[in-house]
Amino acid sequence: MSGVAVKWARKQLTAGPVEKSVLFVLAVEADRSGVCSLSSRRIAQDAGTDRATAWRILARLADRGLVKWTEGTGRKPNTYQLQIDGRPP
Numbered sequence: 001m002s003g004v005a006v007k008w009a010r011k012q013l014t015a016g017p018v019e020k021s022v023l024f025v026l027a028v029e030a031d032r033s034g035v036c037s038l039s040s041r042r043i044a045q046d047a048g049t050d051r052a053t054a055w056r057i058l059a060r061l062a063d064r065g066l067v068k069w070t071e072g073t074g075r076k077p078n079t080y081q082l083q084i085d086g087r088p089p
Contacts (some may be wrong), residue, residue: 005030008084012066021047022057026067026080032083039073 009027014020023047029036044054058080061067069080 002027002030002032002034004032005034005082005084008082015060018047018049018053019057019060021049022054023061023066026082030080030082032073035079037077037079039077042077049068 005027006024009020009023012020013024014019014023022043026036026038026042029038029082040054041053043058044051049057058069062069064088065081068083069078072078
């Protein structure tokens with residue numbers, strides 16, 4: 001867990017509690033550089049929502065420039081990069 005990522009997530013304005021929850025799930029799992037690898041199932045479960053909603057929220061967060069991701073191959077999960085301090089991935 002990166003304390004920097006969690007503090008950053010706390011400061012972000014979100015569209016609601018589920019969006020904030022998804023952002024926190026990513027932040028809690030992120031390393032010092034703001035990167036984590038999680039399945040959509042895990043994100044949804046930890047955020048207390050379903051996978052379709054988690055995907056919509058991830059897309060919204062990406063559209064707002066808060067998160068970028070690289071799709072995993074095969075059975076590997078996606079890799080997410082939190083855009084802490086506006087850093088590019």
